[in-house]
Amino acid sequence: MPAVPKHRQPVINAAVTLFRRQGYSRTGLNDIVDVSGAPKGSLYHYFPDGKSSIAVAAVEEAGRRVAATVAGLAEECGSTAELLRAHARLLAGWMRGSGFRNGCPITTVLLELAPRERAVAEAGRKAYAARIALLRDRLIADGFARPRAESLAVLCTSALQGALIQARVERSGRPIEVTAAELARLIETETGR
Template sequence: MPAHAKHRDKIVRAAAVLFRQNGYAASGTNDIVALSGAPKGSLYHYFPRGKEQIAEEVIAYAGELVRATLARMCAEHASPAAAVRAYGTALAGWMAESSYRDGCPISTILLELAPESETIAEAGKSAFATWENVLATQFAAHGIAPARAAGLASLVVCSWSGALIRARAARSGEPILCAMEALACQIDAAVLEAASKAAGTPG
């Protein structure tokens, strides 16, 4: 990897950690440079619009990580409900490993910047849409009608955000596991209902 790309990526990854743990406003550019180990001049070279441009890149970076993880889990599990449970278990584990300091870098950025920045809001909408699309595609592949699949996917993504906040406050992964189990049960029921309708039997 070229040195310039390495510095750019280090800055984005460091900002993702800081935004996730401390929030956007509380994470200064000096903090980002210090954690990244990149030369300070490279921050302004690659991000001439400053910290807000870094935030846009963090949303894209974190959004792709989540999308890829979801796609992998959907491929690895026989049912969409199992994939949702597995992702919940992974989230709970990651939170515990961080001593419940972590959260979602997309959520922290959007809470602070989206009301004033259309660019940030659009980046967040795009990230959420890619996550929902992975889930909705998997749900539909198991017979759930597209509209219901999209609705369930949106519910799952919305629930993650709330569950992460509850887990951080409780210093426990239990809120995440409980939320994902409840959603998995809904997804299982939707798959069974779709299978019954396809077979022409009462749902």
């Protein structure tokens, strides 16, 4: 029976936290070791290709977390508009809770590494695709045709990512909340709700 990868997940969790807070370049391997509590050799054991392979794993993990959050909200909310407003409240709350130090670990890494690090860019593409698919499916359930639902899902994802950056710069949750409210209004107008 193979050994359980004891330190792999703590390394990934530490990388997600650190990349969210300070970006990829400002995060050193020693920072990841310190936050994860893993021995330094674990980094080389689990991530033999170095820091960029940790970035791939961190982007994949962050993508799973976001997708789980959006999927949970899709189940709880009666419409995409409600989902967007609820997600905005969560995002704005998380940003406020961090003193606006935290950003999206996916976006912070991608801004620094894509497109030169293809594996990181591909992990980011998959993370965004999962979120877009969840929103698209929710929009289809709201009565949108698939092509329009796909376009709106891309718009919602892109706008909220931009709002996260703006919120961090302005040190306010308002850009996130305004963006979600406007997206929700657009969707409600199109569905006649």
